[in-house]
Amino acid sequence: MNIRKIKLALSVGxxxxxxxxxxxxxxEQMCTFKGEVGNFLGLTEVNNNRLNRNxxxxxxxxxxxxxxxxxxxxxxxxxxxxxxxGFQLR
Numbered sequence: 661m662n663i664r665k666i667k668l669a670l671s672v673g674x675x676x677x678x679x680x681x682x683x684x685x686x687x688e689q690m691c692t693f694k695g696e697v698g699n700f701l702g703l704t705e706v707n708n709n710r711l712n713r714n715x716x717x718x719x720x721x722x723x724x725x726x727x728x729x730x731x732x733x734x735x736x737x738x739x740x741x742x743x744x745x746g747f748q749l750r
Contacts, residue, residue: 661696661726663749669693674744682742683720686731690724698725706730714738717745 673689674682683703690697700722707719714736722729732745 666690666693666696666749667747670747682733682744683722683731686729686744686747687722690722690729697727700724 669692670686670689673685677685687700687703691700702723704721704723705718706721707717709717711717711734716735716737718733718735720731720733722731728750730748730750732747734743734745735741
């Protein structure tokens with residue numbers, strides 16, 4: 661599995677995303693590497709922290725057959741904005 665290539669594709673894909681469900685965009689990007697990561701098995705919320713009055717940080721684990729992608733996502737429920745704070749491929 662070429663982790664560097666997958667991370668680069670995820671980064672570029674996220675930069676080119678205008679709006680919508682970021683987790684769905686990440687899942688679609690990962691599925692383009694189905695030969696390396698395997699089939700999508702599920703999504704689990706691992707952690708949920710309130711950063712301040714307006715922002716909540718969620719950590720999700722996206723399970724694939726050959727790896728797990730942890731995604732840190734900051735959400736503002738009032739404005740409905742989503743920002744990826746980081747991701748780790750294991």
